[in-house]
Amino acid sequence: MHIEKKNNLVFHLTLSGYELATLISSARWVAEGAQGELTPEAIEQLKLVVSNYDRAAASLNERESK
Template identity: 60%
Template sequence: MQIKKEQRNIFQITLTGYELATLISSARWIAEGAKGELTSEATNNLKQLLNNYDNATKMLHSQSPS
């Protein structure tokens, strides 16, 4: 995952197909009422996606002028 700041409130995010699929399937599950529990694989995928996001935002902030 890569995040670039294009303008003040506009960002460009580059995701792998796997990351995009994780986001979309999670959003769909929530939008459809989030009944039941996520599988352990789905939970692990989301945790990895969030970790990738956290790392990408740290990189973004380290590149921004103070």
Template identity: 35%
Template sequence: MELERVRPAVLRVTLHAYELAALVAAARYMVDTAPDDVPTESLHQLAQLLADYDRQLRTLPAAVPPTG
């Protein structure tokens, strides 16, 4: 994983697919099974982030196998 600060409140993140998959799985688990003391607004924001991720994933072209 690499993090780069682009602007004060903007980061650029470079992840391997398995790292992203782990983060997304944890987020989905939290949205689905969060204890009652987790603020509703936090769960809403996380659910929105997952919806945005799913929408972007549908627009990605298929992976091209490496040549060589």
């Protein structure tokens, strides 16, 4: 995952297909009422996407502070 800040309100995110699929399927699950529970594998994949986001956001902050 890579994040670029275009201006104060616009960001450009580069995601892998797997990251995008994880985010969209999770959003769809929530939008459809979030019935049942996520599998342990799905939870781990979401944690990985969040970790990738945190790392990319920290990198963006480092680039902006220079």
